[in-house]
Amino acid sequence: MASSPLLIYLDDKLVPESEAKVSVFDHGLLYGDGCFEGIRIYNGRVFRLTEHLVRLYESARSICLTIPISIEEMEKATVETVAANNLRDGYIRLVITRGVGSLGLNPYQCPKAGIIIIASGITLYPKEKYETGLNLITCATRRPPPAALSPQVKSLNYLNNIMAKIECIQAGCEEGIMLNEQGYVAECTGDNIFVIKGGQVYTPTIASGALNGITRQAVMDVMREMGLQVHEVTMTRHEVYTADECFLTGTAAEVIPAVQYDRRPIGDGKPGKLTAQIITKFKELANSSGTEVYSTRD
């Protein structure tokens, strides 16, 4: 993480962190009205930037939010922000808010969307958990049905996930599984979930209510290259209770093993061997691909 004050991209230019302020009338603040992306930088390259930006613009389109710049301009602004902060490894938070409006809900009274790009760092789980594995619970808080809000919209309203996260922390766990309305496994509070059984890999379908994670997609590519069979399924808790191995994926989380679920050990209760190989291959991919930030590599 950068230690000196950050330069933040705000609307159309870079400003010092101390000047990066948002109005109290911004609907992103008042209503969680907006969308965002979290993106990683590995080894001076932005990982799967195009995929993240496509998802951002699709989230915006889905909620009738017009981003005032093109996707190409957003790509340039993102790379410029990373370079201005001299980051080689880190995390980008790209936020689009509905912008300043009145105190009522009406988004059409917000004439211009706000753009915020923060290039810094993030630590989701304690470092040692990447070696020892996470403990999971089943969260009582369910994922909202797609008819309420599509899980594919990465909206600024994360209260549902935050309620679930509170349950995890109160139960003394780092993470939890969120079920959909029908009781099937959807995803974790901020990550996708995979289980391995008999050498085959399983993950909930997107229709189960999981965000189609960029890391999920990258890890599926990696696993197929490794010759593993990956199945997108309707998953119950039973599949997780009886799995040999389990791991979670997400931009902030990266790939992390899970070793306990509802206080029962997953497999032998230790991070799995295949999971370790998948993590190694994912790291290789992440460190060797992506959009170059610095033209002269050193």
Ligand code: PMP
């Ligand atoms: N599910 C949810 C609810 C998330 O917030 C995230 C993190 N963005 C993910 C899954 C993982 O998605 P990605 O790999 O694109 O970060």
